[in-house]
Amino acid sequence: MNETTSREGAMTRTDTTERMPRELAHRTSDGLEVWLLWTKADGRLFVLVHDGRLGASFELEVDASSALDAFEHPYAYAAFRGVEYTVPRRRDQTVVTAS
Numbered sequence: 001m002n003e004t005t006s007r008e009g010a011m012t013r014t015d016t017t018e019r020m021p022r023e024l025a026h027r028t029s030d031g032l033e034v035w036l037l038w039t040k041a042d043g044r045l046f047v048l049v050h051d052g053r054l055g056a057s058f059e060l061e062v063d064a065s066s067a068l069d070a071f072e073h074p075y076a077y078a079a080f081r082g083v084e085y086t087v088p089r090r091r092d093q094t095v096v097t098a099s
Contacts (some may be wrong), residue, residue, distance in 0.1 A: 019040075020039070021046075023035055024036045024038055024067075025071055030053070031052040031053035032050075033049070035048045035049075036071040045061070045063065047059070047062055047067070047071050047077070049074045058083055058085035060077055060078060062077070
């Protein structure tokens with residue numbers, strides 16, 4: 001038996017690697033990391049954003065025609081699509097409200 005064959009019902013190593021996202025692009029700046037990822041098995045293309053300073057993250061599924069633009073401007077795409085993401089509040093953070 002090799003990597004691409006398996007017994008009935010068992011996932012092969014090739015199946016597993018085809019389902020794992022492949023990094024097409026990555027950038028980082030001041031604790032913010034952005035990835036453009038693709039999965040071979042289903043052709044899914046998405047942008048993953050993680051703000052290490054705030055502990056916030058979100059994911060956007062994109063089509064090929066807008067993938068690089070979404071990678072460069074993920075917050076604009078998230079706002080346009082109504083993607084919500086949470087930012088945990090620190091205990092020492094003061095909340096100021098406008099009157």
